[in-house]
Amino acid sequence: MKGRIPIRIANKRAYIWDVDDLDKVRSEHHICGLLVGTLPHLSQQNVFLGLPAQLTPEEATLLVEKEYAVFVDDTNAYPEPSLSQFQQWNAEQKRYIEHQRAALESENVKSSEVAQLVVSEEAVRKRKERELRRQQKALELRRLQEVEGDGAVHAILSQPIPTPSADVQALFSDLRPTTSSAPAQYNICIAASSSSLEWYSPESCSYSTIDAARTAGIWDFPSNLQDRARYGVFKDLWEQGYFLGGGIRFGGDYLVYPGDPLRYHSHFCATVIESPTHTIRPMEIVAHGRLGTATKKTHLFCGWDDEKKTVSYVSIEWAGFG
Amino acid sequence: MLEIHPSYPALASLIEKYPAHRGSLFQTYNDILLAQQWRDVQVIDLGDCRRGALRGKRPKTATDPESLLHVIPCSLAESISMAWIQNVFSALDNPHSVYLAVVSDDSSIVYYKLSPGIVKPSI
Numbered sequence: 052m053k054g055r056i057p058i059r060i061a062n063k064r065a066y067i068w069d070v071d072d073l074d075k076v077r078s079e080h081h082i083c084g085l086l087v088g089t090l091p092h093l094s095q096q097n098v099f100l101g102l103p104a105q106l107t108p109e110e111a112t113l114l115v116e117k118e119y120a121v122f123v124d125d126t127n128a129y130p131e132p133s134l135s136q137f138q139q140w141n142a143e144q145k146r147y148i149e150h151q152r153a154a155l156e157s158e159n160v161k162s163s164e165v166a167q168l169v170v171s172e173e174a175v176r177k178r179k180e181r182e183l184r185r186q187q188k189a190l191e192l193r194r195l196q197e198v199e200g201d202g203a204v205h206a207i208l209s210q211p212i213p214t215p216s217a218d219v220q221a222l223f224s225d226l227r228p229t230t231s232s233a234p235a236q237y238n239i240c241i242a243a244s245s246s247s248l249e250w251y252s253p254e255s256c257s258y259s260t261i262d263a264a265r266t267a268g269i270w271d272f273p274s275n276l277q278d279r280a281r282y283g284v285f286k287d288l289w290e291q292g293y294f295l296g297g298g299i300r301f302g303g304d305y306l307v308y309p310g311d312p313l314r315y316h317s318h319f320c321a322t323v324i325e326s327p328t329h330t331i332r333p334m335e336i337v338a339h340g341r342l343g344t345a346t347k348k349t350h351l352f353c354g355w356d357d358e359k360k361t362v363s364y365v366s367i368e369w370a371g372f373g
Numbered sequence: 374m375l376e377i378h379p380s381y382p383a384l385a386s387l388i389e390k391y392p393a394h395r396g397s398l399f400q401t402y403n404d405i406l407l408a409q410q411w412r413d414v415q416v417i418d419l420g421d422c423r424r425g426a427l428r429g430k431r432p433k434t435a436t437d438p439e440s441l442l443h444v445i446p447c448s449l450a451e452s453i454s455m456a457w458i459q460n461v462f463s464a465l466d467n468p469h470s471v472y473l474a475v476v477s478d479d480s481s482i483v484y485y486k487l488s489p490g491i492v493k494p495s496i
Contacts, residue, residue, distance in 0.1 A: 291491075318493055327456035333449050333475040340485045349494040354455035365458055366492040370472050370484035372409055 056120040057253060058111055059103075060269045065111035065122070066103040068244060073104050080119055081294050082110045083312060107297075108272035109285040115261055116286075122264045124256040132250040139249060151237045280325040280355035287362040288321070288353075298322075301342060307351065319366075321351040327363075329354075336367055344369040375399060380406070383416055387425035394424045394446065397476040401446035402427060404474070404482050411442075419445075419464045422457070426465070443471040444484070462489055 056072045058065045067073050067084060076082045084104035089096060106114070114120035132140065245251065256267075264270035273279045281304065288295055294308040298320055306312075307319035320343055324331065331352070343350035350367040375381055375388065375395070380403055388395040398416075405411045405427055414429035427444040431437075443465050447453065461471060470488040 319491065324455055327459070328454050330452045331454055331457075332452060333447055333473070336473065336485050336487075337475055337483055343494070347494055349492060351491060352455065352458075363455060363459065364489070364491050365455065366488040366490065368486045368488075368492075368494065370486045373404065373474070373482050373484040 055118065055259070056114065057123045057257070058106065058114065058120045059123050059125040060264070061125055063270060063272075065106040065108070067106065068103045068246075070102060073102070076114065076119075077311070080114060080117075081289065081292070081311075082106065082114060083294065083296065084110060085297075108278070109282050109295075112261055112270075112272055112282060113286055113289060115259070115264070118259070122258040122270060123253045124258070124264075124267060124269045125253075127256045128251055128253045129245070129248070130250055130252060130255075132248075136249045147240070148237045155237075276325055276357060277323075279357060281323050283355045283357075283360060284321065284323045284353040284362050295321075301346065301348065302339065303350065304353075316347070318348060319351045320348050321353050324352055324354045325357075327354055327356055340367040340369050343367065384425070387416055387418060390418070391424050394448070397446035397448045397474070398425045400476045400480050400482060401444060401474040405429060405444055419461065422460050422464050426461075443468055444474050445471055446474045446476060449475055449477045458487060459489075 056067070056076060057069075059068055060066075066087075067076060073084065076084065084106045086100040086102065087105045088101040088103050111120075111122075115122060246253075258264035258267055258269070261270065273282045285295060285305065288305070288307055292309075294310060294312055294315075296306040296308060296312050296317065298305045300306070301320040303320035304323045305321040306317040307321050308315050308317045320339070322335075322339065339350040352365040352367065354363045354365070355361075356363070378399075380399065381388075384395075384398060384402055387398060391398075402414070402416065406414050406429075410432045411429040412432065414427055417426050417428055419426050424446070426446070428441060429444075430439060430441060445461055462468070465471065467489070470486050470492075472484045473487055475483050475485065
């Protein structure tokens with residue numbers, strides 16, 4: 052099992068979380084997967100996706116069957132940490148928080164310097180003028196109320212008016228570095244990858260064969276004739292050196308590329324046919340054939356024989372007449 | 374009415390043998406011979422496949438006019454299968470391709486080239 056790529060299984064879906072593994076799978080094993088990771092705070096954006104890469108059931112099954120990869124039951128790869136492991140983790144967290152505090156303090160000095168620069172003399176003078184005007188206005192209003200003798204309004208206005216100058220002072224004092232009242236705030240960092248945790252033990256729940264993973268209840272592809280046909284066709288084309296992609300854009304099951312899809316256009320769009328006697332309607336031949344020819348692709352009917360475990364191919368193109 | 378058509382004598386034996394496919398055979402024969410202008414068109418019995426087929430050459434102006442090509446008539450309403458296609462190839466002694474003529478009720482015909490194996494698109 053050493054040296055094999057870990058394919059992490061969650062909810063019977065297969066993921067690759069390590070970029071080096073993804074590189075290896077693509078360049079050495081001709082398996083592309085699909086990047087599905089997005090940013091936690093921008094989960095709507097799907098233009099630039101990143102890790103993890105999700106593998107199709109066929110891709111994942113093939114990598115394990117060819118002994119390039121193992122399945123890891125990731126949910127159960129995190130047992131309860133032991134006391135010493137937990138204490139160690141806790142100490143590391145505390146160290147990290149202390150580190151942040153120290154960093155924040157040195158940053159505070161800088162920010163107050165910046166604040167002083169921003170509040171120029173001109174701004175201070177203007178602010179004082181504004182304060183003065185407001186105080187005078189309030190004073191005039193109070194006098195007016197006293198003259199008119201309106202009790203209720205008088206009661207409200209006679210309350211001491213908060214002087215803006217005090218507010219401004221408070222603002223400045225906030226920005227001033229004060230060693231005694233250093234902010235008790237710190238960030239908690241949750242790493243995207245938790246495989247570095249002391250108690251992570253994938254060895255205990257790794258499966259090097261499809262059967263073992265099936266018995267453990269984490270994997271069930273291929274489970275029926277349709278799955279077996281899809282997998283049989285996928286494997287047969289892969290073994291001939293083709294790269295395979297999803298065929299939905301051209302109405303098939305797979306797109307068949309002669310090399311890496313980043314470098315080549317696909318030459319074929321493949322449809323999986325479950326058995327030699329499975330019904331094909333002539334209309335399918337017309338629809339697939341015409342679309343394929345219009346997009347410079349041959350349509351492949353890939354017939355699976357579940358008894359012989361073999362695939363036979365028929366290539367379809369428009370005749371060019373009629 | 375089929376019987377008085379000039380094409381009937383060439384097709385008579387297969388029409389009687391496989392009456393279910395007489396419509397598609399008749400339409401395809403006429404289209405290949407008269408509209409597509411193929412030469413040396415012969416009618417052949419596919420035996421195990423229980424239907425007739427055609428063999429001929431494209432017009433002199435076509436590319437590679439001397440190669441002998443096969444056309445299998447088939448109704449749009451039929452259901453076929455991989456085994457069916459395989460049988461057709463076997464009955465014709467495994468040519469590198471055949472043309473499937475798909476005939477609809479209004480007698481319009483489309484032709485699709487079927488080749489066994491994985492054959493790259495022609496550029």
